[in-house]
Amino acid sequence: MAQEEKNTTDSALENITVHLEKEQNKITIDDVAEALGVSKTTVSRAISGKGRISEGTRQRVMEYIKRYHYRPNVVAKGLANSKTYNIGWVIPGDSGLTDLPFFQRCMIGVSEVAMAEDYDILISMVFERDISQLKRIVKNRKVDGVIVGRTLVKDEGVSYLKESGMPFVVIGSSMVEDVIQIDNDHINACRELTSILRIKGIKSFALIGGGMNQVVNQTRYQGFELGLQEQGAAVSQSRVYMDCESEQSVEHAVEECIRGKVECIVCTDDKICQYVLNKLAQDGIDIPGQVKVASFYNSAILDNYHPSITSLQYDPKELGTVACKTLFDYISGKEVQRKRLLGYEMILKGSTQ
Amino acid sequence: MAQEEKNTTDSALENITVHLEKEQNKITIDDVAEALGVSKTTVSRAISGKGRISEGTRQRVMEYIKRYHYRPNVVAKGLANSKTYNIGWVIPGDSGLTDLPFFQRCMIGVSEVAMAEDYDILISMVFERDISQLKRIVKNRKVDGVIVGRTLVKDEGVSYLKESGMPFVVIGSSMVEDVIQIDNDHINACRELTSILRIKGIKSFALIGGGMNQVVNQTRYQGFELGLQEQGAAVSQSRVYMDCESEQSVEHAVEECIRGKVECIVCTDDKICQYVLNKLAQDGIDIPGQVKVASFYNSAILDNYHPSITSLQYDPKELGTVACKTLFDYISGKEVQRKRLLGYEMILKGSTQ
DNA sequence: GCAAATTGCGCAATCGGTTGTTCCTTTTAC
DNA sequence: GTAAAAGGAACAACCGATTGCGCAATTTGC
Numbered sequence: 001m002a003q004e005e006k007n008t009t010d011s012a013l014e015n016i017t018v019h020l021e022k023e024q025n026k027i028t029i030d031d032v033a034e035a036l037g038v039s040k041t042t043v044s045r046a047i048s049g050k051g052r053i054s055e056g057t058r059q060r061v062m063e064y065i066k067r068y069h070y071r072p073n074v075v076a077k078g079l080a081n082s083k084t085y086n087i088g089w090v091i092p093g094d095s096g097l098t099d100l101p102f103f104q105r106c107m108i109g110v111s112e113v114a115m116a117e118d119y120d121i122l123i124s125m126v127f128e129r130d131i132s133q134l135k136r137i138v139k140n141r142k143v144d145g146v147i148v149g150r151t152l153v154k155d156e157g158v159s160y161l162k163e164s165g166m167p168f169v170v171i172g173s174s175m176v177e178d179v180i181q182i183d184n185d186h187i188n189a190c191r192e193l194t195s196i197l198r199i200k201g202i203k204s205f206a207l208i209g210g211g212m213n214q215v216v217n218q219t220r221y222q223g224f225e226l227g228l229q230e231q232g233a234a235v236s237q238s239r240v241y242m243d244c245e246s247e248q249s250v251e252h253a254v255e256e257c258i259r260g261k262v263e264c265i266v267c268t269d270d271k272i273c274q275y276v277l278n279k280l281a282q283d284g285i286d287i288p289g290q291v292k293v294a295s296f297y298n299s300a301i302l303d304n305y306h307p308s309i310t311s312l313q314y315d316p317k318e319l320g321t322v323a324c325k326t327l328f329d330y331i332s333g334k335e336v337q338r339k340r341l342l343g344y345e346m347i348l349k350g351s352t353q
Numbered sequence: 354m355a356q357e358e359k360n361t362t363d364s365a366l367e368n369i370t371v372h373l374e375k376e377q378n379k380i381t382i383d384d385v386a387e388a389l390g391v392s393k394t395t396v397s398r399a400i401s402g403k404g405r406i407s408e409g410t411r412q413r414v415m416e417y418i419k420r421y422h423y424r425p426n427v428v429a430k431g432l433a434n435s436k437t438y439n440i441g442w443v444i445p446g447d448s449g450l451t452d453l454p455f456f457q458r459c460m461i462g463v464s465e466v467a468m469a470e471d472y473d474i475l476i477s478m479v480f481e482r483d484i485s486q487l488k489r490i491v492k493n494r495k496v497d498g499v500i501v502g503r504t505l506v507k508d509e510g511v512s513y514l515k516e517s518g519m520p521f522v523v524i525g526s527s528m529v530e531d532v533i534q535i536d537n538d539h540i541n542a543c544r545e546l547t548s549i550l551r552i553k554g555i556k557s558f559a560l561i562g563g564g565m566n567q568v569v570n571q572t573r574y575q576g577f578e579l580g581l582q583e584q585g586a587a588v589s590q591s592r593v594y595m596d597c598e599s600e601q602s603v604e605h606a607v608e609e610c611i612r613g614k615v616e617c618i619v620c621t622d623d624k625i626c627q628y629v630l631n632k633l634a635q636d637g638i639d640i641p642g643q644v645k646v647a648s649f650y651n652s653a654i655l656d657n658y659h660p661s662i663t664s665l666q667y668d669p670k671e672l673g674t675v676a677c678k679t680l681f682d683y684i685s686g687k688e689v690q691r692k693r694l695l696g697y698e699m700i701l702k703g704s705t706q
Numbered sequence: 707g708c709a710a711a712t713t714g715c716g717c718a719a720t721c722g723g724t725t726g727t728t729c730c731t732t733t734t735a736c
Numbered sequence: 737g738t739a740a741a742a743g744g745a746a747c748a749a750c751c752g753a754t755t756g757c758g759c760a761a762t763t764t765g766c
Contacts, residue, residue, distance in 0.1 A: 016690070018531065018691050030753095040754095045715090050755085051755075054714095073752050075428055077433050077494075077754075078428050078753085093461060100453050108446060120478075381721090382723060394724080404744095407745085432751050433751055
């Protein structure tokens with residue numbers, strides 16, 4: 001009965017309309033100047049600390065500002081010194097379950113650094129290969145720089161940014177020349193993984209991976225091949241199934257692995273790993289008894305599997321932090337390293353025991 | 354060998370530094386005016402279409418603009434008419450696997466509407482209950498309005514926005530008075546679900562749900578109770594386990610359901626449903642034979658379960674679209690409905706067969 | 707004690723647009 | 737044919753900050 005009342009109340013409320021009434025008695029730098037009997041130049045200097053100003057008046061201004069909650073208008077400030085105090089954050093709009101939390105955590109790093117510099121983050125989603133949103137924020141000069149996550153081998157966003165002259169940093173690697181990149185050391189991560197597993201006596205590997213149009217997958221593929229090469233004759237065989245975009249293609253790859261008595265399956269991301277694990281469970285194949293499994297990211301979507309999955313783990317927040325710092329350095333004219341590789345962590349778990 | 358060369362090349366590249374050299378010969382409205390021998394007023398009016406201007410000169414201006422790719426400086430434009438051409442998008446920084454894709458798809462809707470109005474989206478993440486990022490963009494007046502996703506029962510962000518006078522719209526519902534809300538009709542969705550299941554002969558239900566501090570969970574709880582109430586004596590018993598934040602608490606709830614011979618478990622979100630399904634699988638309990646299961650969102654994280662899971666599904670993009678349109682209407686002074694409820698879709702699948 | 711150097715502060719231009727007002731020209735009305 | 741109305745374009749103020757430059761007052765140097 002209580003609920004029913006509640007419900008009818010709600011229905012009634014639905015038809016209520018509201019509209020905005022503006023008042024906005026926003027205080028400007030002129031107001032502050034007038035109130036204190038000084039020029040706005042003085043107020044500006046008190047705040048920025050630039051130029052010549054006596055400590056006394058500076059204090060007086062700061063007190064007034066604090067007391068009456070004056071905040072400089074960022075738009076006006078931006079106009080005066082040609083800055084927007086925004087950076088763009090380009091993310092794939094169609095990112096999967098693995099990517100999404102990864103980039104969100106990247107963004108935490110970006111966000112922290114940006115806030116410290118009084119910058120905010122403007123978002124630009126890229127669907128399929130449509131970069132019109134990115135073009136907009138660049139052409140409209142709504143950002144001072146851009147950070148790009150997940151690059152493709154032939155990445156139109158990166159090419160566009162490069163020719164536009166807009167400063168930008170790529171999280172991950174890029175095939176385009178002369179681009180500032182912050183990436184994890186996938187190559188060495190893969191080498192170490194194969195090496196460690198080899199020491200455990202594994203002699204046959206398979207790599208099951210996503211689209212080779214993504215730079216990250218290509219890099220992991222390289223690292224995997226390189227790692228196996230280093231193991232030399234000790235590895236009897238290896239199989240590679242890249243460009244697995246659907247669950248079916250992954251299942252097919254797994255079937256071939258089983259048939260070929262592959263001892264260890266390495267997945268290039270956790271979504272693919274999820275498919276692999278489901279297929280193995282379906283076929284009643286024991287992990288790690290009959291086949292061992294390793295993946296990347298160590299993300300939450302694999303949390304519920306037993307045994308837990310050996311992973312190469314990165315620190316997405318660190319990627320974000322470093323990328324954003326690098327971007328600011330670059331914008332402010334400092335020299336920055338063109339390509340910087342961050343570390344990784346090997347998390348050995350039950351699936352490769 | 355090829356790879357090794359590649360690798361050393363890469364290492365060498367890592368130490369290369371780059372730095373920005375500015376040139377930026379950006380063309381301004383004055384340049385256009387001068388080139389055409391008209392005043393900048395004329396150029397401005399040609400573009401905006403406001404004021405009196407002959408069709409001839411308008412054409413002339415537009416042609417020049419197109420040819421030389423003139424783009425008005427949005428910051429300057431914003432300063433002149435006190436707009437930022439940005440809207441804020443507040444999302445929980447710690448959102449789970451279900452929330453994240455949901456809000457991303459909301460954002461697609463928001464983004465589309467915003468772009469059509471020449472607006473961009475500024476992001477503000479809320480961690481725990483820390484709304485300092487939101488405060489920043491509001492105080493710095495970097496946005497003309499804000500859209501808030503996932504509200505808490507006692508939501509500091511919403512309270513803050515309300516007292517700040519910044520226009521905003523909530524996706525979902527809010528407990529704060531007089532707030533513009535766009536939500537799905539959870540109440541009726543729940544009622545319909547219980548009703549349909551009841552018709553199938555189910556007599557005992559359980560609801561396993563997340564934190565009651567989230568408005569959406571509270572609403573679903575209400576709808577569930579209301580639905581059962583309407584079924585009256587036909588329902589022999591029902592159990593409610595809200596505030597399940599951990600996998601353990603979900604498992605515990607499931608155990609009790611099994612022991613109590615509950616015929617159908619309803620989950621308030623797909624993450625919880627995942628836990629429920631894992632627990633049921635672990636205990637070897639058959640779905641839908643021994644117990645039926647239903648959830649919300651119909652999200653991808655349940656894609657790999659068999660049988661597939663009956664869900665109440667919403668259209669997140671529509672939520673975003675409507676929210677953003679409403680926000681623009683409100684900002685421009687139009688009257689808007691205070692609370693608007695959007696539809697839902699019942700997806701009956703194997704888990705309730 | 708006087709010139710030079712330093713300090714403190716304000717004037718006014720500037721960033722790149724928008725818009726109310728004015729002024730001149732053309733069109734309309736009767 | 738003349739007054740009124742409408743049309744077209746420019747002037748200049750304005751949005752709210754920053755900053756080069758100039759001037760007066762104070763401090764320093766010898």
